[in-house]
Amino acid sequence: MAKLTVVGLGPGGAKDMTLRAxxxxxxxxxxxxxxxxxxxxxxxxxxxxxxxxxxxKEVDRCRMALERAQxxxxxxxxxxxxxxxxxxxxLLFELAEDEFSDVEIDVVPGVSASNGGAxxxxxxxxxDWCTISLSDLLxxxxxxxARLEAAAQADFCISLYNPSSxxxxxxxxxxxxxxxxxxxxxxxxxxxxxxGREGQExxxxxxxxxxxxxxxxxxxxxxxNAQTKVVDGHMVTPRGYLQRED
Amino acid sequence: MAKLTVVGLGPGGAKDMTLRAxxxxxxxxxxxxxxxxxxxxxxxxxxxxxxxxxxxKEVDRCRMALERAQxxxxxxxxxxxxxxxxxxxxLLFELAEDEFSDVEIDVVPGVSASNGGAxxxxxxxxxDWCTISLSDLLxxxxxxxARLEAAAQADFCISLYNPSSxxxxxxxxxxxxxxxxxxxxxxxxxxxxxxGREGQExxxxxxxxxxxxxxxxxxxxxxxNAQTKVVDGHMVTPRGYLQRED
Numbered sequence: 001m002a003k004l005t006v007v008g009l010g011p012g013g014a015k016d017m018t019l020r021a022x023x024x025x026x027x028x029x030x031x032x033x034x035x036x037x038x039x040x041x042x043x044x045x046x047x048x049x050x051x052x053x054x055x056x057k058e059v060d061r062c063r064m065a066l067e068r069a070q071x072x073x074x075x076x077x078x079x080x081x082x083x084x085x086x087x088x089x090x091l092l093f094e095l096a097e098d099e100f101s102d103v104e105i106d107v108v109p110g111v112s113a114s115n116g117g118a119x120x121x122x123x124x125x126x127x128d129w130c131t132i133s134l135s136d137l138l139x140x141x142x143x144x145x146a147r148l149e150a151a152a153q154a155d156f157c158i159s160l161y162n163p164s165s166x167x168x169x170x171x172x173x174x175x176x177x178x179x180x181x182x183x184x185x186x187x188x189x190x191x192x193x194x195x196g197r198e199g200q201e202x203x204x205x206x207x208x209x210x211x212x213x214x215x216x217x218x219x220x221x222x223x224x225n226a227q228t229k230v231v232d233g234h235m236v237t238p239r240g241y242l243q244r245e246d
Numbered sequence: 247m248a249k250l251t252v253v254g255l256g257p258g259g260a261k262d263m264t265l266r267a268x269x270x271x272x273x274x275x276x277x278x279x280x281x282x283x284x285x286x287x288x289x290x291x292x293x294x295x296x297x298x299x300x301x302x303k304e305v306d307r308c309r310m311a312l313e314r315a316q317x318x319x320x321x322x323x324x325x326x327x328x329x330x331x332x333x334x335x336x337l338l339f340e341l342a343e344d345e346f347s348d349v350e351i352d353v354v355p356g357v358s359a360s361n362g363g364a365x366x367x368x369x370x371x372x373x374d375w376c377t378i379s380l381s382d383l384l385x386x387x388x389x390x391x392a393r394l395e396a397a398a399q400a401d402f403c404i405s406l407y408n409p410s411s412x413x414x415x416x417x418x419x420x421x422x423x424x425x426x427x428x429x430x431x432x433x434x435x436x437x438x439x440x441x442g443r444e445g446q447e448x449x450x451x452x453x454x455x456x457x458x459x460x461x462x463x464x465x466x467x468x469x470x471n472a473q474t475k476v477v478d479g480h481m482v483t484p485r486g487y488l489q490r491e492d
Binding site for chain 1: 353395401484486
């Protein structure tokens with residue numbers, strides 16, 4: 001049966017890949033992906049044929065990869081982070097069912113931006129947490145608002161993806177306003193830009209300040225829960241081990 | 247300055263480690279961890295000294311690792327999955343601040359059980375999702391209930407950690423009962439046991455059936471959102487690319 005492997009590259013540089021991801025790329029003969037991700041792997045696998053498409057052409061890119069697999073090529077599609085977290089895994093399964101039922105999809109998970117960014121900041125996601133994308137390209141804003149509201153009320157730690165874009169410059173402020181209805185303005189927050197890449201930048205701040213902070217689309221934002229604290233410059237959410245000892 | 251590296255091993259076998267994790271273990275001279283995790287790495291790094299402690303001795307284990315680092319040893323502490331997701335990263339930062347302020351903590355993130363289990367099932371976490379532990383050892387059950395309720399209402403995909411133990415045999419049923427107040431009994435669910443290890447087992451089911459399913463503590467459980475569907479035997483949550491095309 002024809003097979004397509006979708007491979008998570010991890011959040012940053014080549015060292016964030018798993019051994020299974022390296023093996024999958026070594027074993028394929030064609031690597032497909034968004035231009036920026038292909039550039040990340042081209043140096044590491046110089047003898048592989050590559051096929052790139054620009055951003056926002058997700059459906060075309062996945063169809064192209066499935067077609068090549070159907071033709072008998074050994075195809076690996078690369079995604080940054082984890083292909084199963086805001087990546088291409090789901091779309092590939094859907095397209096395969098509809099149009100390429102003879103292609104089997106294999107998912108190689110990766111370290112996602114939430115996990116990678118959290119490690120840079122310290123340990124902000126040590127307790128129950130959720131991930132919300134602020135992009136309303138595919139999701140109605142009302143649904144995003146309802147999720148922010150629910151996450152704030154139930155005191156989840158939160159990682160925010162796509163916190164900004166040219167068209168959505170004020171979305172992070174709007175999200176913080178919703179969170180501030182239920183959470184202390186002093187809630188510890190953080191954000192990491194270019195996780196694991198050149199120019200990586202990490203900042204620890206509070207929710208009130210975050211509301212008025214400009215971040216770009218290469219940034220992952222973290223909101224603490226009511227227990228999150230600053231520990232020696234790091235953002236840390238206690239799991240409760242020491243508190244149990246008291 | 248003395249340094250301690252806390253390393254995520256990923257969810258399963260040796261191939262789920264990142265290159266950075268391998269490098270960290272190669273570079274250290276003492277590996278500390280819970281007995282089961284030490285067994286996982288002992289074969290791969292046979293020349294390293296190891297120090298193990300049984301489960302539930304988290305605070306002792308972290309203090310031991312910090313003491314060795316303070317004494318000048320090059321210490322790596324290993325966790326399964328990601329040390330920043332229900333792992334030891336947060337506790338190490340807290341202890342370092344209180345008792346070992348001369349030890350610097352470095353976190354090497356890993357593929358968490360959520361990401362690894364999702365890849366086995368298909369692509370269940372492709373939209374906004376949250377992670378909730380059903381263990382009430384460190385968290386009051388009322389707080390866990392409030393988070394389940396909020397997640398169900400706002401239609402998050404959910405990954406559940408620690409869905410069962412000897413003392414908490416009915417916790418998954420209780421959690422499903424809360425979810426069923428807001429979600430369709432036909433909601434697609436899945437669970438994976440022994441992710442990436444020998445005896446790996448994956449099942450796709452629905453919320454009503456999951457309520458009456460017995461799972462053990464080595465299982466990660468996934469609840470879909472209202473759009474999650476079964477695609478050729480896989481659990482897949484659409485992100486919305488094809489729906490946008492319609």
